[in-house]
Amino acid sequence: MRSRNLVKNRFDFSYLFFYLSLIFYQVLSSVYYWIPPLFGVFFCYMIVLLKEKERTLNKLDFRWYFSLFYLLLIDIIHGFYLFSSWIAFFVFYHLFVDWFKSKLKLGHYLLVIFTFCAYIFIYLFDVFLAYLDNSQILKFGIEYLWFFVVEALISFVIFKGKI
Numbered sequence: 001m002r003s004r005n006l007v008k009n010r011f012d013f014s015y016l017f018f019y020l021s022l023i024f025y026q027v028l029s030s031v032y033y034w035i036p037p038l039f040g041v042f043f044c045y046m047i048v049l050l051k052e053k054e055r056t057l058n059k060l061d062f063r064w065y066f067s068l069f070y071l072l073l074i075d076i077i078h079g080f081y082l083f084s085s086w087i088a089f090f091v092f093y094h095l096f097v098d099w100f101k102s103k104l105k106l107g108h109y110l111l112v113i114f115t116f117c118a119y120i121f122i123y124l125f126d127v128f129l130a131y132l133d134n135s136q137i138l139k140f141g142i143e144y145l146w147f148f149v150v151e152a153l154i155s156f157v158i159f160k161g162k163i
Helices: 002-031 039-056 062-078 084-103 107-133 143-159
Strands: none
Touching: 002 062, 039 062, 039 084, 039 107, 039 143, 062 084, 084 107, 107 143
16 A cells, blocks of 8 residues: 555656646746747647547546646746737637548648647737737747747647547
8 A cells, every 4th residue: 555655656746847847948948049838739738638528528637727827827938918828729729620620631730730720829819919909019930930840740749649
């Protein structure tokens, strides 16, 4: 019994280390502009979590809430409007994910499209909010193309076969 508790505690600490590493990664991405913020990866991950919830009828767990927190952290660190990534995700998920899955028979390559749409939706929503706020519009630089390529590759490798 005691060894089972030790294994469980070690397992929990590995998750804690992983989540803290992601937060540290996000801090690094704010310092080094060439490190992708992982918008697309987390969009794909959240789609996987929601599809898993639909299949198993289980409740959303800590992974879902951490993903929401992480998107909020990206918004704050990278100068996007607060909650713009959340709104962009929910609009994208409820209006386009099932449509893409049924109309575009691309299988595993849907992850690449989802990653691309993550950046497009967040950018368009941020431009819309900047327009409403009469603020300067965030520039969509060439580094976002790099972010998209890296994140599409990461999403393709990690989530292949899960959507």
